Amino acid sequence: xxxxxxxxNVLEQPPENLEGVPAWFNASRQAGWKRxxxxxxxxxxxxxxxxxxxxxxxxxxxxxxxxxxxAGHRGAAGLEKRAARFGFINDTLNESEVNLPEGVICLPLxxxxxxxxxxxxxxxxxxxxxxxxxxxxxxxxxHLSTGMFIYVPDNVQVADPIEVFHWLSGDHIITFxxxxxxxxxxxxxxxxxxxxxxxxxxxxxxxxxxxLVAGPGSQLNYLVLQDLCDxxxxxxxxxxxxxxxxxxxxxxxxxxxxxxxxxxxxxMEGENAHxxxxxxxxxxxxxxxxxxxxxHHVSPRSYSDLLYKNTLYDxxxxxxxxxxxxxxxxxxxxxxxxxxxxxxxxxxxANSMPGLEINADQVKCSHGSTxxxxxxxEIFYLRARGIKSQIARQLVAQGFSVEAITxxxxxxxxxIVLSFSARxxxxxxxxxxx
Amino acid sequence: MDTGTQEAIDIDRSKGDFSYPESHKFDxxxxxxxxxxxxxxxxxxxxxxxxxxxxxALKTFESKPMPTHWATKDLExxxxxxxxxxxxxGTKPTRSWDEVPDDIKETFERLGIPQQERAFLAGVExxxxxxxxxxxxKEELEKDGVIFVNSTEGLKEHEEIxxxxxxxxxxxxxxxxxxxxxxxxxxxxxxxVPKGLKVRHPLQAYFRINSExxxxxxxxxxxxxxxxxLTYMEGCTAPKFETTTLHSAVVELxxxxxxxxxxxxxxxxxxxxxxxxxxxxxxxxxxxxRWIDCNIGSRLTMKYPGVVMKGRKARGEVISIALANSGQxxxxxAKMIHAADETTSNVVSKSISVGEGRSTYRGQxxxxxxxxxxRNNTECDALLINSSSRTDTYPAITVRxxxxxxxxxxxxSQVSAEMLFYMQQRGLSEGAAMSLAVNGFVNDLVREFxxxxxxxxxxxxxxxxxxxxG
Numbered sequence: 089x090x091x092x093x094x095x096x097n098v099l100e101q102p103p104e105n106l107e108g109v110p111a112w113f114n115a116s117r118q119a120g121w122k123r124x125x126x127x128x129x130x131x132x133x134x135x136x137x138x139x140x141x142x143x144x145x146x147x148x149x150x151x152x153x154x155x156x157x158x159a160g161h162r163g164a165a166g167l168e169k170r171a172a173r174f175g176f177i178n179d180t181l182n183e184s185e186v187n188l189p190e191g192v193i194c195l196p197l198x199x200x201x202x203x204x205x206x207x208x209x210x211x212x213x214x215x216x217x218x219x220x221x222x223x224x225x226x227x228x229x230x231h232l233s234t235g236m237f238i239y240v241p242d243n244v245q246v247a248d249p250i251e252v253f254h255w256l257s258g259d260h261i262i263t264f265x266x267x268x269x270x271x272x273x274x275x276x277x278x279x280x281x282x283x284x285x286x287x288x289x290x291x292x293x294x295x296x297x298x299x300l301v302a303g304p305g306s307q308l309n310y311l312v313l314q315d316l317c318d319x320x321x322x323x324x325x326x327x328x329x330x331x332x333x334x335x336x337x338x339x340x341x342x343x344x345x346x347x348x349x350x351x352x353x354x355x356m357e358g359e360n361a362h363x364x365x366x367x368x369x370x371x372x373x374x375x376x377x378x379x380x381x382x383x384h385h386v387s388p389r390s391y392s393d394l395l396y397k398n399t400l401y402d403x404x405x406x407x408x409x410x411x412x413x414x415x416x417x418x419x420x421x422x423x424x425x426x427x428x429x430x431x432x433x434x435x436x437x438a439n440s441m442p443g444l445e446i447n448a449d450q451v452k453c454s455h456g457s458t459x460x461x462x463x464x465x466e467i468f469y470l471r472a473r474g475i476k477s478q479i480a481r482q483l484v485a486q487g488f489s490v491e492a493i494t495x496x497x498x499x500x501x502x503x504i505v506l507s508f509s510a511r512x513x514x515x516x517x518x519x520x521x522x
Numbered sequence: 523m524d525t526g527t528q529e530a531i532d533i534d535r536s537k538g539d540f541s542y543p544e545s546h547k548f549d550x551x552x553x554x555x556x557x558x559x560x561x562x563x564x565x566x567x568x569x570x571x572x573x574x575x576x577x578x579a580l581k582t583f584e585s586k587p588m589p590t591h592w593a594t595k596d597l598e599x600x601x602x603x604x605x606x607x608x609x610x611x612g613t614k615p616t617r618s619w620d621e622v623p624d625d626i627k628e629t630f631e632r633l634g635i636p637q638q639e640r641a642f643l644a645g646v647e648x649x650x651x652x653x654x655x656x657x658x659x660k661e662e663l664e665k666d667g668v669i670f671v672n673s674t675e676g677l678k679e680h681e682e683i684x685x686x687x688x689x690x691x692x693x694x695x696x697x698x699x700x701x702x703x704x705x706x707x708x709x710x711x712x713x714x715v716p717k718g719l720k721v722r723h724p725l726q727a728y729f730r731i732n733s734e735x736x737x738x739x740x741x742x743x744x745x746x747x748x749x750x751x752l753t754y755m756e757g758c759t760a761p762k763f764e765t766t767t768l769h770s771a772v773v774e775l776x777x778x779x780x781x782x783x784x785x786x787x788x789x790x791x792x793x794x795x796x797x798x799x800x801x802x803x804x805x806x807x808x809x810x811x812r813w814i815d816c817n818i819g820s821r822l823t824m825k826y827p828g829v830v831m832k833g834r835k836a837r838g839e840v841i842s843i844a845l846a847n848s849g850q851x852x853x854x855x856a857k858m859i860h861a862a863d864e865t866t867s868n869v870v871s872k873s874i875s876v877g878e879g880r881s882t883y884r885g886q887x888x889x890x891x892x893x894x895x896x897r898n899n900t901e902c903d904a905l906l907i908n909s910s911s912r913t914d915t916y917p918a919i920t921v922r923x924x925x926x927x928x929x930x931x932x933x934x935s936q937v938s939a940e941m942l943f944y945m946q947q948r949g950l951s952e953g954a955a956m957s958l959a960v961n962g963f964v965n966d967l968v969r970e971f972x973x974x975x976x977x978x979x980x981x982x983x984x985x986x987x988x989x990x991x992g
Contacts, residue, residue: 133591134591135591135592138918139918139920416910419909429921431921431923431924431926432924433923433924434891434892434923434924434925435891435922435923436922436923436924437891437920437921437922437923438919438920438921438922439918439919439920439921440917440918440919440930441916441917441918441919442915442917442930442932443914443915443916443917444904444913444914444915444932444934445912445913445914446904446906446912446913446914446934447912448909449906449908449909449911449936450909450936451906451934451935451936452934452935453933453934454931454932454933454934455915455930455931455932456929456930456931456932457917457919457928457929457930458927458928458929458930459919459921459926459927459928460926460927460928460929461924461925461926461927
């Protein structure tokens with residue numbers, strides 16, 4: 089406890105210089121801290137925080153974790169076939185297993201900084217955080233000490249996914265998970281980030297940044313499985329840049345935390361760039377998921393498609409704010425955005441703000457947002473076949489999520505997501521029965 | 523854009539682009555202060571409660587910041603210190619067209635007001651700068667108990683009906699511009715339709731700005747009592763001055779049980795008018811409020827007609843068409859607040875951006891907890907004509923509970939080259955093809971407007987679109 093007190097509140101603690109990293113990285117930590125101090129906390133007047141519950145930004149007593157992490161934790165079993173597996177407990181590496189093709193760099197960030205400093209510098213936190221959490225991104229930058237750096241060189245395909253586990257343990261601790269994935273020309277890789285915790289992570293925080301850089305003609309899949317304990321909170325800031333002929337696919341599953349805010353920005357920088365943004369959230373109790381997205385079409389003839397599906401039980405609450413921006417000259421853009429909310433209780437609340445900003449010509453853009461409950465007819469149909477209404481409702485809700493999950497178009501990845509969502513649904517239905 | 527298109531679009535603007543020399547008996551001078559408010563009160567001989575209301579509103583206005591954290595920065599170009607807040611020749615409108623001063627009469631005749639009245643209207647009010655110059659309602663309606671007067675007369679002569687609803691649908695502090703209007707309002711209509719009366723012909727108001735640097739702040743309150751029906755139309759024009767002009771109205775509608783109230787606006791202000799209007803209606807049990815809105819003119823329009831559905835089975839609807847040309851920003855939308863079970867709302871918005879014009883849709887749909895069977899449908903479609911045209915959509919939908927259904931859809935499109943090619947192949951010129959395509963885009967909405975307006979609208983849209991493809 090004393091050690092904890094010494095460290096003090098994370099918001100009042102300037103970062104110290106790290107050893108064994110390039111000078112620019114320490115400078116970046118200091119710059120992040122300076123920026124963090126300059127920026128104001130979000131207020132109700134900020135459009136980026138409309139409908140947000142600002143009281144969730146509670147950092148009272150929140151501090152950096154002990155440098156010696158608690159032992160004995162291990163994340164979910166994960167995939168059977170994988171190219172690599174890394175595990176972190178409170179931002180400290182505790183397991184690694186690698187079976188990668190030659191030339192692929194897949195290292196904890198601190199090690200990557202020491203060995204491939206210049207390559208990391210080229211891609212490290214290059215995009216400004218514009219969707220509301222700039223202050224927290226700056227805090228992340230200031231306190232960042234490790235994470236994952238994955239670089240797949242030109243023409244190299246990593247067949248099986250790379251798994252990264254981020255485990256949180258201990259109350260009031262804060263972690264800064266970081267994932268940077270870069271693919272070269274025509275390269276291919278899938279990365280799965282797991283965010284999990286034990287039940288001691290009360291009032292614990294994770295402020296995660298993940299940047300994806302998809303090089304020309306490459307294919308980059310990235311999954312977030314967010315399964316933190318119900319008392320933890322999370323902010324996740326994602327930036328994806330998609331070069332010419334590249335395809336980036338990002339997927340977020342939310343089943344955990346008391347409150348999670350996710351900002352995802354996808355920038356189409358070359359012709360024929362293609363970005364899929366998919367999310368499934370299953371919210372129950374008083375859980376809140378606050379998601380902000382931005383599909384930015386810089387270059388002509390690019391494509392983006394977003395599908396966010398929320399299933400809301402109990403008193404849960406979701407916010408979806410999405411914007412498609414088509415820059416001047418980004419003609420022949422195809423951009424789609426859909427947010428669907430399935431309301432499973434009388435007290436759940438769904439907010440959606442699907443937006444479009446079009447400054448170009450010859451574009452095909454559309455957005456749709458719906459909120460509705462399960463149709464009585466669907467339940468009747470299932471009951472007529474002898475299925476109890478309680479189970480019928482769960483089946484329909486599961487089917488609702490599955491539509492988004494199958495967009496992954498990868499059996500192994502779909503299976504791992506389904507295992508998490510099915511567990512969550514059965515947890516909810518068991519609870520309803522008792 | 524080629525000159526042909528330019529001319530075609532400009533035609534209807536010139537109709538309102540003329541002004542007469544000013545000869546105002548009452549002029550509150552330039553700028554806004556408590557003294558300005560007192561001046562207006564004195565001229566209008568306001569009762570004390572109104573004077574107090576205005577002063578309070580002024581304080582609210584001063585304390586509220588500009589909403590530029592979400593709205594366009596163009597609002598910062600409004601200089602409240604150079605605006606003239608009250609100009610008139612007296613506060614009593616005449617009932618006979620012959621008594622209207624010549625220049626004002628000529629103004630409205632050029633705009634076609636008396637002919638229209640004879641043709642199809644049940645009553646007309648014509649406002650010139652701050653006060654109504656002319657107000658008339660057909661005798662039989664008056665006998666039936668319809669009240670159709672300006673707001674000044676309404677609050678004095680009919681206080682018992684006026685005061686309970688005044689400022690209740692849109693409170694002073696709703697936004698900065700509703701506060702401004704509450705402080706300096708003048709003119710606008712007060713209408714009361716008694717129980718069970720269905721007014722067959724529309725009532726109309728016409729708003730005209732004649733003076734430079736002038737701010738028009740009319741205030742309209744319409745109450746439809748149980749089971750009554752009314753259609754109200756307003757038109758707006760102003761000449762094009764060198765400097766900008768401000769129009770900031772507040773319109774409150776009250777539809778009691780089973781009433782039906784339809785409010786139609788065709789806004790064609792000149793392209794230097796800031797048009798910042800707050801419009802909202804309350805629909806009680808089984809009542810219906812419809813806003814039919816067409817925005818063609820102004821430099822910046824910010825207008826989001828709203829309906830608060832307060833009683834069971836109330837209905838709200840907003841149908842809007844916006845046309846944004848170069849130098850214009852049509853920032854319009856709708857606000858649907860569901861506050862009772864089984865309420866339904868519908869929003870259909872279509873916008874066309876031409877040249878460097880920008881059109882924006884902003885919407886809010888709110889369905890709170892513990893309500894059952896609420897439904898909302900929102901559709902907004904945007905059409906971009908030129909490569910430098912711009913369109914944005916920012917809806918916000920809040921749904922609580924699982925007894926409701928909402929759907930929102932938006933699309934952005936062009937008139938496709940193939941569509942034009944198809945029509946040209948059948949012998950239509952490119953311009954005719956373009957105008958046919960644009961008309962097809964808004965046609966289902968244009969039909970919602972009364973005939974006289976839909977003809978005018980069609981003419982506006984049937985433009986020579988030649989050469990504006992791509």
